[in-house]
Amino acid sequence: MSQRVAIEHPADDDFVTGFGAFRVLEPFGAAATDDILDSVRKRVGRAMRDFPALAHETVNVGVLYENADAQAQAFGYNRLICLPPTKPTTNVTLWHELGHVAIRVRHEDGEDVSKTSEEFCSIYSVARMAPEVIDEDRIPYLGQPSAPREEWPTLCRQALQYREENGANSHYIKRCKELLGVEQ
DSSP: OEEEEEOOOOTTOOOOOOEEEEEEOHHHHHHSOHHHHHHHHHHHHHHHTTOGGGTTOEEEEEEOOTTOSSSOEEEGGGTEEEEOSSSOOOHHHHHHHHHHHHHHHHHHTTOOOOTTOHHHHHHHHHHTSOGGGOOOSSBTTTBOOOSOGGGHHHHHHHHHHHHHHHOTTSOHHHHHHHHHTOOO
């Protein structure tokens, strides 16, 4: 069964009308504990609202298998994120994986996004997070910022703006780490 999520407000305060949907695939639902399943349903629905590129898309939630070499995975072309069914996934990781899917959608729409960069995905995803949902002391592929957590989304948006103004080869990742106070 898929669930529809109204997507109304991206981080840049433009309003998007439309609905994104997600569905928990049967193998995940069968393997997940009730607590994990309830948590994933609530948090995926919440997270999708922060990605306007996912309006009019359906994201599938599948199983991250035990032998996977990651905390979670995304397959943007298939609109699929894979999460562990027996242990909680952090919000930072969940937003990151949905970020991969949103970046893939934007790439398919012809936008200038870095579809294979883990660092870009982390910057893009944290830029869309509300500070109160950030639940880690580190940002995947970037490190542990010394800047206050409530500033991370704004600083990541500044790094994306820097990339937009100066081009994809502008050292925006280094700039982001400097803004966040991540040791280089």
